[in-house]
Amino acid sequence: MTKIPRLAALALCGLAAAACSPIYKLDIQQGNLLSKPLVDSLKPGMTKHQVTLVMGSPSVVSPFDKNRWDYVSTQRHGNGRMETKDLTLYFEGDALGRIEGDYFAENPQELIKEATKYKRQYPDDKRPDDDKKKKQGSQG
Numbered sequence: 083m084t085k086i087p088r089l090a091a092l093a094l095c096g097l098a099a100a101a102c103s104p105i106y107k108l109d110i111q112q113g114n115l116l117s118k119p120l121v122d123s124l125k126p127g128m129t130k131h132q133v134t135l136v137m138g139s140p141s142v143v144s145p146f147d148k149n150r151w152d153y154v155s156t157q158r159h160g161n162g163r164m165e166t167k168d169l170t171l172y173f174e175g176d177a178l179g180r181i182e183g184d185y186f187a188e189n190p191q192e193l194i195k196e197a198t199k200y201k202r203q204y205p206d207d208k209r210p211d212d213d214k215k216k217k218q219g220s221q222g
Contacts, residue, residue, distance in 0.1 A: 113141055113155035116169060116185040124171070128178045133171060140171070149173040155185065 114137070123136055133151070140151035153169040169183040 110158045114153040126178055129176050
């Protein structure tokens with residue numbers, strides 16, 4: 083008799099765990115969000131400080147080669163496969179020597195627009211339109 087309640091409890095736990103499985107998976111972007119204009123703004127001869135101001139901190143700085151910076155970005159759309167892009171910057175001393183690799187050429191504004199279809203709000207989206215126009219007018 084004790085086996086039946088245990089078996090029923092085990093079956094109930096299994097059904098509960100199966101019900102928790104998500105049907106829909108969000109798009110996930112991790113790492114450095116690099117746009118084409120951002121990468122195109124890099125010029126040979128820029129200092130490490132200038133590159134950091136433009137690109138942000140690198141994902142990886144090799145402990146064996148301080149003159150190589152790697153920027154890594156991954157994207158997964160829903161249940162699809164994960165795509166990885168690597169952008170490597172090589173320095174000669176303190177100056178940018180060459181750039182290798184690739185990046186997601188999507189515009190960050192397009193990524194935000196894409197995310198808003200999932201009812202996500204970002205700080206800029208929460209402000210009234212008048213405040214957004216004032217901010218844009220003061221930047222230009």
